[in-house]
Amino acid sequence: TETLLSARTVLAPRDVVSVAIVDYRAQFSRNKLALVGRSQLAVNQERKFTIVGNLSSVDFDLSNTTATVSVYGHDETVSFGTVLLKDGCFLIEGEVVEPTVVHISISTGEMGYGASTSAIVEPKSVIRVLPDGPVHHQLLATSGTGKHLQLIESWLQSVEYRDLVDAYTVALDELYTEVDTRREVLSRNADATFKPIEETDLYKRKEQLWEQLWTLRQDSRNSIAKTASDPFDRLLALEMGAYFRNASVQLRIYDELELLLDEDLVARRVKPARDALFDFLQNAANRRSLDVGDKAPQFALPNLEGEEVALSHVLDDNQLILIDFWASWCAPCIAQFPKLKELYAEYNTNGFEIATISIDDTLDEWKIASTEQELPWLDLGAIGGFSADVPLSYGILFVPMNYLLDSNGIVIQKDIDPDQLEELLGARRKGQL
Numbered sequence: 001t002e003t004l005l006s007a008r009t010v011l012a013p014r015d016v017v018s019v020a021i022v023d024y025r026a027q028f029s030r031n032k033l034a035l036v037g038r039s040q041l042a043v044n045q046e047r048k049f050t051i052v053g054n055l056s057s058v059d060f061d062l063s064n065t066t067a068t069v070s071v072y073g074h075d076e077t078v079s080f081g082t083v084l085l086k087d088g089c090f091l092i093e094g095e096v097v098e099p100t101v102v103h104i105s106i107s108t109g110e111m112g113y114g115a116s117t118s119a120i121v122e123p124k125s126v127i128r129v130l131p132d133g134p135v136h137h138q139l140l141a142t143s144g145t146g147k148h149l150q151l152i153e154s155w156l157q158s159v160e161y162r163d164l165v166d167a168y169t170v171a172l173d174e175l176y177t178e179v180d181t182r183r184e185v186l187s188r189n190a191d192a193t194f195k196p197i198e199e200t201d202l203y204k205r206k207e208q209l210w211e212q213l214w215t216l217r218q219d220s221r222n223s224i225a226k227t228a229s230d231p232f233d234r235l236l237a238l239e240m241g242a243y244f245r246n247a248s249v250q251l252r253i254y255d256e257l258e259l260l261l262d263e264d265l266v267a268r269r270v271k272p273a274r275d276a277l278f279d280f281l282q283n284a285a286n287r288r289s290l291d292v293g294d295k296a297p298q299f300a301l302p303n304l305e306g307e308e309v310a311l312s313h314v315l316d317d318n319q320l321i322l323i324d325f326w327a328s329w330c331a332p333c334i335a336q337f338p339k340l341k342e343l344y345a346e347y348n349t350n351g352f353e354i355a356t357i358s359i360d361d362t363l364d365e366w367k368i369a370s371t372e373q374e375l376p377w378l379d380l381g382a383i384g385g386f387s388a389d390v391p392l393s394y395g396i397l398f399v400p401m402n403y404l405l406d407s408n409g410i411v412i413q414k415d416i417d418p419d420q421l422e423e424l425l426g427a428r429r430k431g432q433l
Contacts, residue, residue: 005033007081010040020084022066024109032082034066038091039081047095049121051104053129056088060113067092070103073272096121098265099147099232101239104129104139115139118240120148132165151236155220164216168209175202218242225253231260235269251277279387280397287395296323296409297393301357301380304367309355309380315409319351320428322421324402325382325391327360328369333400337373339418344377347425351407357382359391359399 018036042048067090069080080094105116117139132138225242243249254274300310326333354377358366382390404413
């Protein structure tokens with residue numbers, strides 16, 4: 001295709017580098033150019049970190065499996081490379097100037113092996129990644145030194161946590177055995193009946209143990225974020241997900257850290273996170289306040305030609321308007337477009353209009369995706385992500401998210417799916433609404 005795939009690595013004399021195109025089968029997954037076996041992006045040896053993974057013991061076909069190491073930012077995600085596993089192993093090197101939380105993800109695709117974990121990397125640190133026992137979707141990242149040992153391994157290797165992992169593994173094995181037994185019985189007697197697996201004691205036990213594991217992990221992060229004597233440790237705990245279900249507590253801790261950490265660190269890692277969290281809370285409040293029967297906020301946004309399109313003018317010319325928020329990276333958004341195109345072709349002459357609003361981070365991302373999708377309706381851009389003015393005023397917390405408005409700008413439906421929209425449009429044409 002015309003899509004440009006790229007990968008970066010550092011080359012030294014006599015290096016041999018292999019690459020592979022990873023062509024995902026999922027319709028809306030983006031293909032990747034992956035380095036094979038290793039990705040090396042470190043030039044300054046004083047800042048280099050190394051992540052070494054060995055998943056050869058996993059009972060899955062790993063021939064098409066990739067490993068990616070990323071830092072999740074509030075403005076962008078920084079990737080240290082995607083590597084196609086070689087004999088079940090990978091090595092990824094990068095540079096950091098200070099302790100940094102990275103996300104390590106392993107994926108074979110939709111129906112294959114998948115696992116993830118977090119680690120704290122530092123200059124000259126080495127992180128080793130292994131499967132966490134038979135639990136196939138769990139990874140164990142170890143270092144033995146530094147912040148990773150202090151803030152992650154300290155509880156990850158505790159007797160309490162390891163006992164829970166062992167108990168969960170047993171429960172999972174028993175559940176898999178029950179599923180296999182049912183399949184065998186059904187192969188001999190197709191009329192055999194069973195209680196739904198979700199209602200069995202085995203399933204409930206597995207879910208209970210998983211909740212205990214999650215709670216122990218979260219309690220450990222929360223405790224560090226709230227009580228650690230070193231404010232930098234508190235920041236790392238927040239970046240690992242402490243209090244992620246309690247944004248108000250997160251906000252309070254970020255406010256405290258603004259007073260405790262140096263200005264440079266605050267500017268780079270505290271204030272952006274704090275502001276993004278504040279915007280999220282504002283979005284959530286706006287989402288709750290904009291409901292069916294309320295008047296939608298007015299806006300004027302540019303189309304691809306740079307011409308401003310005002311909602312007020314769209315309302316003047318139509319009876320129903322679907323305001324649909326999307327982004328180029330949102331597969332579920334794009335998956336709805338074919339059906340929406342059908343409805344638009346059928347009902348546009350009856351006073352129905354669609355205005356898609358891209359919340360991409362850059363103009364180019366929006367333009368490229370819009371051109372690929374050949375959107376026939378009003379194609380507008382609110383570039384800048386969830387914190388841009390229009391997504392903020394509409395309380396956009398995720399995409400796809402939409403509002404169906406009447407000609408007065410009153411919300412008559414929220415988050416209507418294409419099938420529901422088709423039913424509503426058909427009923428209105430017949431005069432039943």
